[in-house]
Amino acid sequence: MKRFPAYYTFRHIAGHYGLRLFAFLVLIFLMLPILVIMPLSFNAEPFFTFTDGMLALDPDAYSTRWYQEFADDPNWRLAIWNSFAIGIASALIATTLGTLAAVGLSSPWMPYKRLITALLLSPMIVPLIIIAAGMFFFYTRFNLVGTYPGLIIAHAALGVPFVIITVTATLSGFDRSLFIAGLSLGARPVKVFWDVVIPLIRPGVISGGLFAFVTSFDEVVLVLFLAGPEQRTIPRQMFSGLREQINPTILAVATLLVVLSAALLFTLEALRRRSVRMGGSG
Numbered sequence: 493m494k495r496f497p498a499y500y501t502f503r504h505i506a507g508h509y510g511l512r513l514f515a516f517l518v519l520i521f522l523m524l525p526i527l528v529i530m531p532l533s534f535n536a537e538p539f540f541t542f543t544d545g546m547l548a549l550d551p552d553a554y555s556t557r558w559y560q561e562f563a564d565d566p567n568w569r570l571a572i573w574n575s576f577a578i579g580i581a582s583a584l585i586a587t588t589l590g591t592l593a594a595v596g597l598s599s600p601w602m603p604y605k606r607l608i609t610a611l612l613l614s615p616m617i618v619p620l621i622i623i624a625a626g627m628f629f630f631y632t633r634f635n636l637v638g639t640y641p642g643l644i645i646a647h648a649a650l651g652v653p654f655v656i657i658t659v660t661a662t663l664s665g666f667d668r669s670l671f672i673a674g675l676s677l678g679a680r681p682v683k684v685f686w687d688v689v690i691p692l693i694r695p696g697v698i699s700g701g702l703f704a705f706v707t708s709f710d711e712v713v714l715v716l717f718l719a720g721p722e723q724r725t726i727p728r729q730m731f732s733g734l735r736e737q738i739n740p741t742i743l744a745v746a747t748l749l750v751v752l753s754a755a756l757l758f759t760l761e762a763l764r765r766r767s768v769r770m771g772g773s774g
Contacts, residue, residue: 526750533558533743558744568745570722571729575709578640578725582647583705589648590655590704591697595689597656598663609656616653623650624717631718638720646714651704658703662696695763702756702763 534554562568596602597609615623627646628637636642670692674684690697712727719728726745733742 529743529746530750533740533747535740535743558740561739561741562744562748565741567724567729568726568741571724571726574723575725575727578644578647578723579705579708581644582651582708583701585644585648586651586655586704587697587701590652590700591659591693593652594656594659594663595685598660612656613653615650620713624713627714628717637718638723640723643715643718643723646718647708647711648704650711650714651707654703654707655697655700658700659693659696662693699760699763702760706753706756 531554534556535558593612597605597612602608631637631642631646634642636645670688671684674688675681679687709725710727712725712731715723715725715728716731719725724732726749730742730745733739
């Protein structure tokens with residue numbers, strides 16, 4: 493049982509537990525719309541509602557038919573392939589460019605650091621609809637609309653700011669004397685970077701890459717503007733399904749995406765703890 497200091501009065505203790513209760517209720521309020529889709533995805537009926545059987549916990553009211561339809565539908569299989577292919581490719585590009593940018597921006601000799609940082613982080617600030625419209629008119633000049641390279645480049649541009657933020661946070665605890673020591677021993681800067689810097693900031697780089705992947709995987713506005721019929725991703729397919737044919741298959745996909753997001757969050761938390769341990773040991 494939690495012990496409070498002797499000077500704590502009843503008001504202090506009541507305020508402490510009251511604040512925790514309020515935070516818990518806010519968390520439930522935010523999570524409930526996400527959690528409610530999970531039982532609905534197992535609904536045996538072809539509509540979005542809790543049936544009497546589901547409320548009574550009747551096993552016959554539940555079915556995995558919508559997961560089977562998701563697996564059998566060629567449109568969903570294409571969307572899965574596109575989402576992972578585009579997400580992985582854009583994450584690799586964003587991680588590479590974002591890591592190099594973060595290393596350069598962390599240098600004390602970098603000129604116009606604030607201006608360059610603001611420009612690189614602008615995709616997080618500018619409304620996405622403006623970015624999508626601008627990219628559409630720009631890409632039409634190079635015939636990149638409706639192509640995989642165009643969509644990958646666009647998603648990479650959205651992922652770069654997340655990589656810069658995470659890698660910059662990791663570099664804040666990096667000891668630059670290690671880099672100087674490597675140079676003093678005769679190693680080239682590139683070799684010192686790969687053999688000394690990268691291993692120490694690897695948790696931040698991987699975290700940034702995961703953020704970039706999630707950003708691409710969840711993006712729908714750019715896809716609506718830039719993708720053709722062959723570049724449909726899972727969010728685009730869900731958006732089309734809500735407009736054209738509503739059935740619980742969309743809820744089954746949403747449940748799988750929630751599970752994937754939870755797995756990525758646990759991975760990010762594990763990387764964060766590892767980064768903290770590495771910083772503490774250093």
